[in-house]
Structure formats: structure tokens, C-alpha cells
Amino acid sequence: MSNSENPPQDPISKVESNKDLRITLIGTGTIGLSFAAFHLSHLLGPSQLTIYDTRADVAQHVEENLPPFFAEKPSQASISNIRIAPSLEAALKDAHIVQESGPENLDFKRKLWAEVEKHAPENALLWSSTSGIPASQQAQDMKEKSRVLVVHPYNPPHIMPLLELVPSRDTSEEVIERTCEFWTKRGRVPVHIKKETRGFVANRLAFALLREAIHLVNEGVVSVGEIDSIVESSMGPRWAVAGPFKSYYVGGGPAGLEGFFDNIGGTVQDCWDDSGKLNVGDGWETKIFKQTKETYGSVDVGERDRITRRLLDVLDQEKSYTTRSSAN
Amino acid sequence: MSNSENPPQDPISKVESNKDLRITLIGTGTIGLSFAAFHLSHLLGPSQLTIYDTRADVAQHVEENLPPFFAEKPSQASISNIRIAPSLEAALKDAHIVQESGPENLDFKRKLWAEVEKHAPENALLWSSTSGIPASQQAQDMKEKSRVLVVHPYNPPHIMPLLELVPSRDTSEEVIERTCEFWTKRGRVPVHIKKETRGFVANRLAFALLREAIHLVNEGVVSVGEIDSIVESSMGPRWAVAGPFKSYYVGGGPAGLEGFFDNIGGTVQDCWDDSGKLNVGDGWETKIFKQTKETYGSVDVGERDRITRRLLDVLDQEKSYTTRSSAN
Structure with a gap:
């Protein structure tokens, strides 16, 4: 059922030449x-x-x-x-x-x-x-x-x-x-995304890391600002170029991801065993919310977005690498 | 005890002027x-x-x-x-x-x-x-x-x-x-890092995300290459500029990280409850190792490092923002 007298034909697949979208x-x-x-x-x-x-x-x-x-x-x-x-x-x-x-x-x-x-x-x-x-x-x-x-x-x-x-x-x-x-x-x-998974995928990945981050701050291992410094100077730029699987595949040398797990699978498992299992409402909130606010106060989101766009422009220019890397 | 007749005085703290390091x-x-x-x-x-x-x-x-x-x-x-x-x-x-x-x-x-x-x-x-x-x-x-x-x-x-x-x-x-x-x-x-924590901090954070990534591939929700595409086009560039705490602090609006958890703490907890608890040796390895190898084959690490350096150069130029952001 359509209210349009002339329903558009295949409008999206010809979108590059479609000047009437x-x-x-x-x-x-x-x-x-x-x-x-x-x-x-x-x-x-x-x-x-x-x-x-x-x-x-x-x-x-x-x-x-x-x-x-x-x-x-x-x-x-x-x-x-x-x-x-x-x-x-x-x-x-x-x-x-x-x-x-x-x-x-x-x-x-x-x-x-x-x-x-x-x-x-x-x-x-x-x-x-x-x-x-x-x-x-x-x-x-x-x-x-x-x-x-x-x-x-x-x-x-x-x-x-x-x-x-x-x-x-x-x-x-x-x-x-x-x-x-x-x-x-x-x-x-x-x-x-092939299945209607709770939270989809990106948030699930990010929340898994966030849980461990909260745990480590809660245990006094590092501060909120230090967690962010760590991520900004390691995983952030690395994963902008090569996601976790590609990174660890490279990290394993000629044997790839299997080599990676052969080398340090024990440490990976130790970290998983020792990881924080804290939940929302467990009481960590007061400390973490307060520390985050004290660390950041007022944030210039426009500045963040401007810098992010500069990074994305570099990645766009390097697209041949990124495209190849995300083939699946 | 020293074998040096003239042990250096305070060599590192004057390192900028120390031309004999x-x-x-x-x-x-x-x-x-x-x-x-x-x-x-x-x-x-x-x-x-x-x-x-x-x-x-x-x-x-x-x-x-x-x-x-x-x-x-x-x-x-x-x-x-x-x-x-x-x-x-x-x-x-x-x-x-x-x-x-x-x-x-x-x-x-x-x-x-x-x-x-x-x-x-x-x-x-x-x-x-x-x-x-x-x-x-x-x-x-x-x-x-x-x-x-x-x-x-x-x-x-x-x-x-x-x-x-x-x-x-x-x-x-x-x-x-x-x-x-x-x-x-x-x-x-x-x-x-204030405590001798197993795996220190960066790897613990990364391995927490990796565990969830393996789980989602193992469940057929996405492929290895899609996980990497997701991270490369979202968390990677974002966290290169603003780590997870800063990002979610901003995401919570004027109420900061507390606002974030007020809004979607329920979804965060659902994702945590539903997250994969798989271990090294559980049997996911065959599929994941194979798929990663098929996805990436031979990787040009020099190319990865060159692009990473371009991103880090941008971030260096924007240091005033980054420095402020990681104060703690």
C-alpha cells in the first residue's frame, strides 16, 4: 500500500546517481x-x-x-x-x-x-x-x-x-x-549483526572493558584519569587502525592468533580469572562518579569531535589498508 | 657500591640538558x-x-x-x-x-x-x-x-x-x-600503577574486551573481521581522543557518569549479565583461530605502524586537549 502515485524505483541502489532522494x-x-x-x-x-x-x-x-x-x-x-x-x-x-x-x-x-x-x-x-x-x-x-x-x-x-x-x-x-x-x-x-543480541555488539564490547576499568579504579590500582590516559595512549590509537583480533593475530607472529595464545594464553586466562565481577548498584558508584567529575569538570565536546574527525580523516585517506583489514 | 669513579649526579632529572646520558x-x-x-x-x-x-x-x-x-x-x-x-x-x-x-x-x-x-x-x-x-x-x-x-x-x-x-x-x-x-x-x-596487579592494567582492559569479542564470534553474532570493523570505526578513534570514563561522563550530559548510569545502567547490567564467561581451552579456539587467519592472511605491520604514527602525530599536535583530559 502506498500513497505515492509514482513510487520510486529501486531508489537506494542507484543512490549515487539519484539526485531526488x-x-x-x-x-x-x-x-x-x-x-x-x-x-x-x-x-x-x-x-x-x-x-x-x-x-x-x-x-x-x-x-x-x-x-x-x-x-x-x-x-x-x-x-x-x-x-x-x-x-x-x-x-x-x-x-x-x-x-x-x-x-x-x-x-x-x-x-x-x-x-x-x-x-x-x-x-x-x-x-x-x-x-x-x-x-x-x-x-x-x-x-x-x-x-x-x-x-x-x-x-x-x-x-x-x-x-x-x-x-x-x-x-x-x-x-x-x-x-x-x-x-x-x-x-x-x-x-x-546476525542475531538480536542484548545491547548489540559495540556497547557489549565497550561495557566489558568498562567493567574491568571500574574494578581497577575501585581497587585503587589506578585512577579514573589514569585509565583514560592508558587507553588513549595504547588501545585507542591501535584499535583505530587494527581491531583486537587483527592486533593479536599480528602479535602472535607467524603462528597468528594461535601463536598469541600459545605464548600468553596463560596470562590471558589469569587476567580473566582475576577480573572484576562487580555489578551496577554494588556501591562503587559514589567513588567513581565523584572521581570522574573531579577529573573532568566541564568537557568541550566540540573539541573532542573536531580531533576525532582529524583522526577519521587520516583513516579515510588510508582506506585501502582499513578495507583490506576488515574483509571477512 | 659502584664501579664508576665519578657516579653521575641526578642524571635523569636534568636529562633535557644532559648531553652525556x-x-x-x-x-x-x-x-x-x-x-x-x-x-x-x-x-x-x-x-x-x-x-x-x-x-x-x-x-x-x-x-x-x-x-x-x-x-x-x-x-x-x-x-x-x-x-x-x-x-x-x-x-x-x-x-x-x-x-x-x-x-x-x-x-x-x-x-x-x-x-x-x-x-x-x-x-x-x-x-x-x-x-x-x-x-x-x-x-x-x-x-x-x-x-x-x-x-x-x-x-x-x-x-x-x-x-x-x-x-x-x-x-x-x-x-x-x-x-x-x-x-x-x-x-x-x-x-x-599502584599495585602489582596480575597483567598490570592495559592488558587486563584489552583482554576483558577480547573475551567478549571471542564470545560474540563464537555465538555467530558477528565475524572476526566484523568485530574489528566495529572497533576500528567506533571505540578505537573515540578512545584515542577520550578514554572510556571521559566518554561516558560526556555521554551522561550535565549529570556526568551518574547521568549515564541513570539512563542506561540497566542495559549495562544486562550486557554484563549476558556476557561470555568462556575460558582458554573451552574449544572456541579452532573456529576463531581459523577465521582470523582466513580474514587476515599476511599483515603489513610496517603499514599499520605508519598509520598509527600519523594518528599519534595528530594527537601530539592536540596535546593541550589530551593533557587536560588525563589530569587526575
């Missing part, structure tokens, strides 16, 4: 506006970015809070390419992509997708930015459950290249492929 | 040669780098395998500043710093330090590159146990800035301070 964003929180900045900086020709939000001052809110990123990137688009939709129905009409970054609330998302299904073109891609609500649950009230795909960014998405694509069992291969192609063509790194 | 390296494996390249690129004036190794072809081995790093860095030193010592005693005479990167073998290190104590000037700094043998055990046979300090690099040390300084309970504050000053003045990041 219509993206609709729902929700104007931090993530929604960050995606808006990204899309705006990558629009071609008369392509359209439509924003819908129930808040009354949405136009003013977008104008005041849109990250300035788009203005620094070569693109024919300007903020005038953003259209604020007067209603959800108007926002959905003729859209090739509908991307929701609304409240992290299952009820909201279930109702939203059921409504979207009524008004959006039937081959429009439907993406959710959720960091935790599986597509399978979001699509419960839809007739066609194959359409919804979680496209989980690493915050902020106008800077960070990763997008975790997390389908439900119902999500169609075609939706995954078209989504993958969209992001790859824009220089981003979409990764297809 | 004598560093002795013991061991010419990968780590030893990497440290040699670093020191050579930072020698001033007639300073001397002495290398001792029991292998017969040590001079040829050093010449052939020294990383080319030193040649690219501005320094008055050349490979001719390296002196190959004919004996341990000759290597130690007049040394300001004795740095061992010998076999990871407690017996070797115990005997070495007892011997070093007999021949090196009494205020020479004694550093071990060990990744796991505590200073307290290494110093067992010494008269003056306050002298040995673990200075654990992140491999390769001629590229990576981190040095974990891990004293025993006996190691003197003065030794720690002089060591810290030496590395800081050379633009490196020495971090004082």
Missing part, C-alpha cells in the same frame, strides 16, 4: 539532529530532508541545535533543504527512507511503525536508531514485519562511521542490502 | 630493539646507547633488525652511537639507565639484577620490560630491592606512547619519579 527523520533529539546534519551534508541535487517532531517549536529547535558539521562538508545542500512536516502523514508521503530517533519506548515505536506502514511508500526503508529495542518487538503491530531494521549509530553519528544493522528474523535480506549500500556509498561502516 | 639495554628481541630505536632517536650530544646480548652475532643482528624509526626522527644520533658491550660488566659500567628486555623467565631476571647490582653505578635506574613478572619477585636476590621498576611498554614501544610503571612495595618513590620524568620529557605517557 527523499529522507524523512522522525524525532529531533541529539541523535535525530546528528543524523540530520549527516544527511544534509550528503544530499545531492534537489534531494529533500524532511523532519517530523511533535514539539511545537520544531523549526526553531532544529535551526538552533543542528550540529554545524554539514556546513563544513562539501554538499549542494543547505539548511533550506530541510522541510519541517506539518503532520506525520505529510512527512511520510513519497519518502524513500524513514529513520526514527524517537523516545526509547517500545510502545511509541510499535505505534509509530504501524502508522508509518499506512502512509509511507511500500518500498521505503524503515530504520530505527534504538540502542536496545529489537526490531522484532518494534514491528509487532505491522502487517509487513520484514520492513523494519535497527540502524544503531555510535554517537554522534554525524562524526562516527559505525552503524550496527540489527535485523529481526523477519527483516528481509533486500532491506539489509539496500541499507548497507546506502551507508557504504557515503563512506560509513555498516555492520550486519 | 648513558643508557644500557639488555636483550635484543623485538621489544629490546624497539626500545633501542626509540632511545637512539632521542639521544642528545655524545650520549651513548650500549647494548648487551649473549648471542654471538649481536652486532649484525642489531644492524639488520633495528626498526628504521630512529632515522626518521630528528636526532643527532646515528646507529654509530650504539656500542655493543663485550660483557655484562662492561655494559653496566657508568650506565645511568639499565633496561632489560630479556627472556620472560623469573630465574633469568633474578640472577640478572643481582649481577647488575654489583657492576652498575648505585643510582642507575633499573627497568624491566616484563609483561608479567612483578618487580618484587625479580628483586628477590638483590641487596637493595628499592631499585627495580617494571616499565612495561605497549608494543612496539618505538611507536606507542604508553609505559606502565609498576613498582614493588620496595621500589623507592625517587626511582618512580625519575623514571616518570625521563619518559614525560620524551613525550611519552608513563602511568604509575
